[in-house]
Amino acid sequence: MGTTKSLALVVALSLLASSLTSILPAFAQADTTPPTGTVSINSGAAATGSTSVTLTLSCDDGGGSGCAETKVSVDGAFDTEVFEEFATSKGVSFPSGDGVKIAMVIFKDAANNESSAFSDDIALDTSTPDAPVITGPEDGSLASSDTLEITGRVSANFVTEWGSFGTGDGEFNAPADLIVGASGTRVYVGDRDNNRVQIFNLAGTFIASFGSFGTGDGEFNGPVAIAVDSLNDIYVVDLDNNRVQKFESDGTFITRWGSSGSGDGQFNAPQDVAVDSSDNIYIADADNNRIQKFNSTGSFLAKWGTAGSGDGQFNGPAGVTVDSDDNVYVADTGNNRIQKFDSSGNFLAKWGSSGADEGEFDNPIGITVDPADNIYVIDTDNNRVQKFTGTGTFLSEWGSEGSDTGQFGFPLDLATDLSGNVYVADTDNNRIQKFEADSGDATITIFSGSEVLGAVTTRASSEWSFTSSALDDGEHELTAVAEDAAGNESDSSDIVSVLVHGSGPVQLRQRRRVCESERRSFRKQYPRGVEQSVRYVQLRDLLQEEHRRRLDI
Numbered sequence: 001m002g003t004t005k006s007l008a009l010v011v012a013l014s015l016l017a018s019s020l021t022s023i024l025p026a027f028a029q030a031d032t033t034p035p036t037g038t039v040s041i042n043s044g045a046a047a048t049g050s051t052s053v054t055l056t057l058s059c060d061d062g063g064g065s066g067c068a069e070t071k072v073s074v075d076g077a078f079d080t081e082v083f084e085e086f087a088t089s090k091g092v093s094f095p096s097g098d099g100v101k102i103a104m105v106i107f108k109d110a111a112n113n114e115s116s117a118f119s120d121d122i123a124l125d126t127s128t129p130d131a132p133v134i135t136g137p138e139d140g141s142l143a144s145s146d147t148l149e150i151t152g153r154v155s156a157n158f159v160t161e162w163g164s165f166g167t168g169d170g171e172f173n174a175p176a177d178l179i180v181g182a183s184g185t186r187v188y189v190g191d192r193d194n195n196r197v198q199i200f201n202l203a204g205t206f207i208a209s210f211g212s213f214g215t216g217d218g219e220f221n222g223p224v225a226i227a228v229d230s231l232n233d234i235y236v237v238d239l240d241n242n243r244v245q246k247f248e249s250d251g252t253f254i255t256r257w258g259s260s261g262s263g264d265g266q267f268n269a270p271q272d273v274a275v276d277s278s279d280n281i282y283i284a285d286a287d288n289n290r291i292q293k294f295n296s297t298g299s300f301l302a303k304w305g306t307a308g309s310g311d312g313q314f315n316g317p318a319g320v321t322v323d324s325d326d327n328v329y330v331a332d333t334g335n336n337r338i339q340k341f342d343s344s345g346n347f348l349a350k351w352g353s354s355g356a357d358e359g360e361f362d363n364p365i366g367i368t369v370d371p372a373d374n375i376y377v378i379d380t381d382n383n384r385v386q387k388f389t390g391t392g393t394f395l396s397e398w399g400s401e402g403s404d405t406g407q408f409g410f411p412l413d414l415a416t417d418l419s420g421n422v423y424v425a426d427t428d429n430n431r432i433q434k435f436e437a438d439s440g441d442a443t444i445t446i447f448s449g450s451e452v453l454g455a456v457t458t459r460a461s462s463e464w465s466f467t468s469s470a471l472d473d474g475e476h477e478l479t480a481v482a483e484d485a486a487g488n489e490s491d492s493s494d495i496v497s498v499l500v501h502g503s504g505p506v507q508l509r510q511r512r513r514v515c516e517s518e519r520r521s522f523r524k525q526y527p528r529g530v531e532q533s534v535r536y537v538q539l540r541d542l543l544q545e546e547h548r549r550r551l552d553i
Contacts, residue, residue, distance in 0.1 A: 031064040031111035039105045039120045047123040047436055047486035051094045055103055055120075059086060065110035073104045078117070083108055094124060123159045123436050125486040132444050132480040134496045158405045159421065162204030163431035167194055170206040172430040177225045177272070177366075177413040181232050181249065184418035188226050188234060189425065189432060195220040197236060197251065202417060204432065210251030215241055218253040225413070227273040227281070229296060235273050235281060242267040244283065244298065257298030262288050265300045271318040271365075272413075276326045276343060284330065289314040291330060291345065304345030309335050312347040319367035319413075321375070323390060329367055329375055336361040338377060338392065351392030356382050359394045366413035370420045378424070383408040385424065403429050436485065443483045448476040475499045 037059040042048055059067035069083040074094050086107070094101040101124050107115040163172045173193035180187055186207065187200045196211035211220050222239035229235070232249040243258035258267050268287035275281055279296040290305035305314045315334025322328055326343040337352035352361050366378030374395065375388045384399035399408050409428030416422055422435045445455045476498055482490040 031061075031109065032113065033062055033064055034113040034115045035059050035061040035064070035067050035107045035109045036115060037067075037105065037107045037118050039103055039118050041101075041103055041120045041122040044120075045122060047125050047484075049124075049126055049484075049486040049488040051096055051124065053092060053094065053101075053103075053122065055090045055092055055105070057086070057088055057090060057105060059107045061109045064113075067107055068110045069108040071106045071108070073117075074101070076102055076104070078104070078106065097124070123486065125158060125436070125484070126488065128488045129442055129482045129484045129490045131491040132482045132493045134446075134478055134480055134493050159434040159436050160204055161405070161426075161431050161433045162200070165430040169209065170198070170200070170204075172198075174427050175412075175425045175430065175432065176223075176427060177237075178423055178425050178432065179226045179228050179415045180417045180423065181228045182230050183232060186249075187415070187417075187423060187432070188228065190223040190226050190236065190413075192222055192224055192239075195223060197223060197226065197234070197247075199251075200432075202421075202434075204434070208251065210247070211236075217256065218245070218247070218251075220245075225270070225272040225284075227275045229275045229279040230277075231279070233296070235275070237270045237273050237283065239270065242270065244270070244273065244281070244294075246296075246298070255298060257294070264303065265292070265294070265298075267292075272320045272331075272367075274320045274322045274328070276322045276328075277324070278326075280343075282320050282322065282328055284317045284320040286316045286318055286333075289317065291317065291320060291328065291341075293343075293345075302345060304341070311350065312339070312341075312345075314339075318365045319378075321367045321369050323369045323373045323375075324371075325373075327390070329369070331364045331367040331377060333363055333365055336364065338364065338367065338375070338388075340390075340392075349392060351388070358397065359386070359388075359392075361386075366411070366425070368413075368415050370416040370422075371418060372420065376414055376416065376422060378411050378414050380411060383411065385411075385414060385422065398435070406433070406435075408433075444480050445483070446478060446480045448478055453478075 037057060040056040042053050043056060055072065057070060061067050067086045070086050070090070071078065071081050071083045072090060072092060073081050074092050092103065102119055102121045104117045104119040106117050162170060163175065165171065165173065167173065172189070172191050175189050176192040177190035178187055185201060187202060189198045189200065191198050195213040196209050198209040199207040201207060211218060211223065213219060213221065215221065220236070220238050221241045223236050224239045225237035227235045233254065234247040234249065234251075236245045236247065238245055242260040243256050245256040246254040248254060257265060258270070260266065260268065262268060267283065267285050270283050271286040272284040273281060280301065281294040281296065283292045283294070285292050289307040290303050292300070293302040294300055305312060305317070307313065307315065309315065314330065314332050317330050318333040319331030320328065327348065328341045328343060328345075330339045330341070332339050336354040337350055339347065340349040341347055352359060352364070354360065354362065356362060361377070361379050362381035363379070364377050365380045368376050370376065373390045375390060377386045377388070379386050383401040384397050386397045387395040389395060398406060401407060401409065403409060408424065408426050411424050412427045413425045414422055424433045424435070426433050443455055443457050446453045478496045478498060480493040
């Protein structure tokens with residue numbers, strides 16, 4: 001009996017051990033790792049014209065218990081949102097109102113581990129572009145070798161704005177300058193009449209500020225220009241103190257240089273600052289009509305310029321910027337032009353004159369360069385931004401006087417971020433406006449009736465070249481429609497009538513006059529009373545058929 005009990009005990013212990021062996025690994029391998037994931041709005045589109053969008057979701061649980069649920073926010077916070085079953089695609093709707101919209105997602109796996117929030121953003125732009133304009137031939141004729149000018153100006157896509165008048169955080173009193181830091185995550189604004197620099201993220205959220213009125217280190221009397229070097233050190237042009245101050249990225253004072261005068265390293269109303277790839281500093285010394293160059297510690301290196309209107313001369317230069325090849329562009333304000341130099345001050349090119357047309361200026365002050373080395377100019381008294389290639393070819397423009405979205409009140413400066421988005425110091429409106437990169441582009445589709453003939457992508461105006469196969473012989477009513485990057489579609493252009501006939505141009509009015517003259521002659525030859533004769537009907541039908549062939553009607 002004792003032996004039997006002993007055997008039974010051994011068997012029981014063996015079974016228990018076997019059970020524990022199978023259970024313990026499950027505890028030892030319990031899933032405690034949160035999942036990771038991604039979210040993309042409308043397949044990574046930069047802009048949308050609708051509040052309704054599609055999120056594409058991916059979740060990686062690292063081979064654990066598997067992704068089970070997601071929680072989505074479209075208003076910037078997780079308040080009342082609840083977890084729902086995980087799906088790779090989800091439709092959501094953003095709150096109304098143009099600007100940057102952010103979708104945030106938290107993933108949860110089957111073991112109830114929650115991820116951190118993953119996000120994506122998109123610019124909501126519901127404004128419609130202007131209707132294109134087709135400039136047709138004056139005589140209505142069109143040869144196979146002719147072109148039509150298709151003008152489709154589309155305002156830059158507004159993204160967001162921030163600021164109002166005041167002295168509080170995020171408020172301004174005449175913001176005069178701004179720059180995006182080398183890391184591409186912060187916007188530094190020279191809040192001129194509040195004598196401080198304010199720091200924001202790219203969406204306009206206030207981070208910090210530094211500075212107050214005075215002449216001491218870290219104090220300002222009109223901070224009108226800001227630049228940031230490769231180490232994210234900040235250079236501020238202190239206008240009425242005629243000096244430059246240098247700070248760490250958090251506003252800690254490092255050094256300063258300059259005083260009132262016309263000697264090397266002295267200033268007379270300095271207006272702007274730029275940094276090249278070697279962290280050399282360029283100052284637009286406006287009332288001395290010159291550019292001065294320093295190293296990053298303020299040691300004088302070079303200067304160029306005198307008063308005048310010749311090449312390399314200036315009339316109150318108020319803006320300076322540097323491209324990726326260290327070419328220096330100067331807003332020669334009083335001469336209403338842009339001048340281009342190499343880094344040693346040798347003259348390379350110039351463009352612009354006084355006026356309000358494309359490529360003309362009225363008091364150009366701010367100037368900057370984007371990652372593609374395109375040049376943006378604040379055309380201050382025209383209340384607009386103009387965009388050029390590095391050689392001065394006009395690309396686009398936007399803006400007008402006012403306080404609505406995309407309008408400006410005496411803007412003084414602008415900057416671009418690493419994605420090419422444009423930030424404008426809208427000075428008299430006490431705000432910063434942000435516009436989407438390359439948002440001046442539009443796709444313009446050209447129609448003959450309902451038939452699509454072709455399309456062009458343009459920033460300002462473009463020529464669509466006709467080929468012999470583009471249009472059949474005959475009369476055509478051409479229209480065009482523009483669509484911006486957000487998918488907003490313009491009204492149709494006015495109709496332009498053209499006539500293509502045979503292998504060459506046919507003047508529509510002239511052909512109609514000839515046909516009308518032949519009809520009059522026919523009626524004189526066959527007066528009233530003979531309309532029903534067989535001969536009359538035959539000749540009339542032949543003439544009508546010939547006229548239809550000529551006019552393709």
